[in-house]
Amino acid sequence: MRPPAEADILAPSFPGLARWVNVATLRMDKQLGRPVLVEFWDFCRVNSLRTIPYLQAWHERYADAGLRVVGIHASGFEASNDVDAVRAAVERLGITYPVLIDAELKAAESYGIEGWPSRYLWDKGSRLFDVHFGEGAYAETELAIQELLEIEREPVAPIRPEDEPGILLPAQSADQPGAYSGPYEAGGVWAVLSGSGTVRANGHEIAVTHPGCYPLIEHPHHTAGVLELDVPDGVRCEAVCFTPGIVPPPPLDAL
Structure with missing residues (x-):
């Protein structure tokens, strides 16, 4: 989404004395002359996990052309609030672009984010050029990157069917706190877990x-189901989360 034409929003500075992964340190005022893509994320949020492959692909595709990709990890769960856990997650998830660990949420406050992920594309003059909240709009973001870099190429192909541009998705069930069991409608079911042990979800x-967001159930499309989640001693479940799915195909007798 492009900001209003009359808007002139400058990029906030990165917090001083911040801890970084994959780079010694970065300063926003030292990025003048190159576009900068900033995404707030949390390794315990499934919506963030689903956007990481696109961020990584853009870093690999456009870093040599001048794009700087920066992930700002702003924890929304106790399980993802440990600095060492963030460093381990960055390595486990194969992230090679710079990541700022916003443990005190100073960057999140300066940006005024309202959810995860939140994506901001700044132009070569550090002015806001494009913004998107939540999953999706991957092709739009990449085309905006190309516009700033004066490059034309085919955008990264959608990773999942529900990532197709312009697709309309049924609303999935709202996230539930704690170890939820009960009915839901979604394309997938995930849980924010920490500790050590084995949970059971519908018999699996x-x-x-390690602390993180774990997939419990994956459907090929939007599905109504009932979750039976058993969390043993030694494991903590902070939330159960649901991801979107595409509309199921019509029954054969309707064709």
Whole structure:
């Protein structure tokens, strides 16, 4: 989404004395002359996990052309609030672009983010050029990057069917706090887990070895179901989350 033409929004500075991964340190005022893509994320939020492959692909595609990709990790869960856990997650998820660990949420406050992920594209003069909240709009963001870099190429192909540009998705169930069991409608079910042990979701076992957001159930399309989640001693569940799915195909007798 482009900001209003009359808007002249300058990029906030990165917090001083911030801890970084994959780079010694960065200053926003030293990025003048290059576009900068900033995304706020949390490794315990499934919506953030689903955008990381696109951020990584843009970093690999456009870094040599001048794009700077910066991930700002702003925790929304206790399980993702540990600095060492963030560093481990960055390595586990294969992230190679710079990541600022916003443990005190100073960057999140300066940006005024309202959710995860929040994506901001700044032009070569550090002025806001494009913004998007939540999943999606991947092609739009990449085309905006190309516009700033004066490059034309085919955008990264959609990773999931629900990432197709312009697709309309049924609303999934709202996220639930704690170890939720009950009815839902979604394309997938995830849980924010920490500790060590094995949880059971509808009879399937999921080993918990590190804090993070774990997939419990994946459907090929939007599906109504009932979750039966068993969390043993030694494992903590902070939330159960739901991801969107495409509209199911019509029954054969309707064709």
